[in-house]
Amino acid sequence: MTSRDRFFSAINCAPLDRPPLWVMRQAGRYLPEYRALKAKSSFLEMVRTPALAAEVTLQPLQRFPGIDAAILFSDILVIPEALGQGYKFRDEGGIAMEFRLETRAQIEKLSAPSAVPDRLSYVADTLALLKKELAGQKMLLGFGGSPWTLATYMVEGGSSEEFERIKQLFYTHRATFDALLEKVTAALIAYFEMQIRAGADAIQIFDSWGGIIAGPDYEAASLKWIRAIIAALPKDFPIILYAKGTAPHLADQAFSGARAISVDWTNDLAIVRRTLPANVAVQGNLDPVLLNTTPEIVRRETSRLLGSMRGTTGHIFNLGHGIMPHAKIECMQALVDTVTHWK
Numbered sequence: 001m002t003s004r005d006r007f008f009s010a011i012n013c014a015p016l017d018r019p020p021l022w023v024m025r026q027a028g029r030y031l032p033e034y035r036a037l038k039a040k041s042s043f044l045e046m047v048r049t050p051a052l053a054a055e056v057t058l059q060p061l062q063r064f065p066g067i068d069a070a071i072l073f074s075d076i077l078v079i080p081e082a083l084g085q086g087y088k089f090r091d092e093g094g095i096a097m098e099f100r101l102e103t104r105a106q107i108e109k110l111s112a113p114s115a116v117p118d119r120l121s122y123v124a125d126t127l128a129l130l131k132k133e134l135a136g137q138k139m140l141l142g143f144g145g146s147p148w149t150l151a152t153y154m155v156e157g158g159s160s161e162e163f164e165r166i167k168q169l170f171y172t173h174r175a176t177f178d179a180l181l182e183k184v185t186a187a188l189i190a191y192f193e194m195q196i197r198a199g200a201d202a203i204q205i206f207d208s209w210g211g212i213i214a215g216p217d218y219e220a221a222s223l224k225w226i227r228a229i230i231a232a233l234p235k236d237f238p239i240i241l242y243a244k245g246t247a248p249h250l251a252d253q254a255f256s257g258a259r260a261i262s263v264d265w266t267n268d269l270a271i272v273r274r275t276l277p278a279n280v281a282v283q284g285n286l287d288p289v290l291l292n293t294t295p296e297i298v299r300r301e302t303s304r305l306l307g308s309m310r311g312t313t314g315h316i317f318n319l320g321h322g323i324m325p326h327a328k329i330e331c332m333q334a335l336v337d338t339v340t341h342w343k
Contacts, residue, residue, distance in 0.1 A: 003068035004201065007139040011202070011238050011259050011281050013314035018295030018342040019306070022069035022141070023332075024242070024262075025322030026060035030291075034061050043089065047074050050125040057130055061138060064332060066340035069139035070130060072195075074123055076145030079187050079230060080154050082119040083110040090158070091249065100165070102158025113186035117194040123199040131199035144191055146207035146243070147184040148222035149186075154180070163212050168222055170213070185225045189232045202238035203231065206263070210247020217315045218249050223256060230257035244321060254280045265274060265320025270308040273315065279312035286335070288319045292328035295334035304340040 001009070007020040020199050034056060036299055037046065046052040056073040060176075077087045077095065086098040101107055117124070131139055154157070155166040170178045192203050205226060213221045222243070229241050241253055242262035250272060253261050260281035261271050269285045276282060290301050309315050 002136070003138045004136060007068050007201075007316070008238075010314060010316045013279055014280055015313050017311070017314040018339060019317040020068040020139070021317045021336065021339045022067055022071060022139070023060070023323050023335075024319050026067070026069070026071055026191075027056045027073050027324040028323055028327075031059055031063065033063070043075075047078070048122050050122055050129055053122075053126040054129040055131065056131050057126070058133060063329075064336045066336040069201075070134060071141040071204070072123070072127060072130070072143060074143070075206075076125070077153060078120055078123065078144070079116065079144065079150055079184065079191060081185070082116045082191075083113075083187055084223060085110065085154055086096075087153070087158070088193065090241065091293070094159030095153060096158040097153060099178065101154050104173075107176065107180045110183060112143040112185060113190050114186045116190045116205055120191060120194065123191075124194050127198035129202055140199060140201045141204055141240075142192065142195035142198075142202070143204040143206060144195075146205050146210065146222055147181045147188060147225040148213070149207050149209045150184050150188075151177075152209050152212075154184075162220035163209070164170060165316060170217070173298070181225050185199070185228055188229055190322065192229065192233055194336065196234065196237060202240060202259075203233070204240040204242060205258075207241065207246070210243035210249075212269070212320050215248055218246065219252065220314050221253060226258075240316075250276060262316075262318065263320065266298075267320075269298050269305065269315075270312070273309065273312050278314070281316060283316040283317065283318045285320035288321050288324050288327070291319075291331040291335065292324060293328075293331065295328075295330050298331045298334040302335050303342075306339065306342050 009016055010020050054075045057070050061067050061070055067238050090096045128228055152166045154168055207222055210222050222296050238259045240260040240262055241258040244264050249269050254276045260283050263284035265287040273282050288299050
């Protein structure tokens with residue numbers, strides 16, 4: 001069974017001897033080969049250069065052959081950029097948009113969603129390079145942010161701690177909020193369709209800030225727009241949904257049309273598996289901080305998680321969020337070895 005077959009079997013909730021493995025945000029500062037590239041090219045240059053983006057995507061698989069899937073090296077904020085709202089990284093950390101959306105007129109002035117595939121053609125070129133390199137042996141994952149998560153950056157003007165502006169827009173100017181989310185949703189549909197045409201085997205939607213909206217409002221602020229995206233994509237195409245901090249909404253997410261629900265580390269994954277529909281896979285959910293500790297701790301906690309899922313189907317092993325910059329290579333190796341030798 002190839003890694004790609006194992007991944008598809010897990011998404012289809014078929015029995016497996018061990019779960020397929022990939023790690024959110026595989027590329028990063030913890031890999032010396034990534035740091036060597038980063039010393040020559042900026043993050044944005046690497047994202048926009050297909051040969052470099054493909055190289056970065058493949059680095060974790062070359063170092064850890066047991067990983068079953070490659071995830072495209074890119075950024076969720078390429079969508080606002082394609083709509084006319086660029087971004088950069090602040091020197092002190094975090095994201096800064098070129099400007100923040102403050103009026104309905106600014107929203108209407110954003111580019112048409114139909115322009116997104118042409119403006120992000122470098123992403124399609126990267127996927128084509130990866131598809132050829134992987135030769136059907138590994139799963140190739142595309143991704144993008146959720147409409148709500150992207151809107152937080154667009155309205156706040158970058159990274160935020162309180163998310164006051166986006167919440168105020170949602171509660172006090174719902175028609176304007178909906179106009180923005182409709183445009184971003186249409187842009188994401190066009191973007192994901194492009195990724196599928198270019199060879200992505202599955203798409204993961206990251207609703208990274210889904211947990212900051214009040215619980216009763218999660219459907220209107222975020223999930224309804226995710227449902228619209230999934231409904232617009234090819235029927236039965238594998239969509240993985242990750243929404244951080246949204247444990248009360250896991251059941252609703254499972255009925256969104258997503259084939260797999262990715263779960264953050266604050267949940268007991270075995271309980272989640274038992275409570276969600278049997279035909280929806282679960283993904284997760286080791287605490288990323290564990291990769292900053294020791295190989296012994298990683299082996300112990302990985303084995304504990306695997307043991308809790310023994311006898312279940314539809315499990316994709318992953319972290320409960322992206323790998324951290326100070327993760328240790330020996331800890332990552334311990335994780336990969338533990339999962340790939342699991343019976």
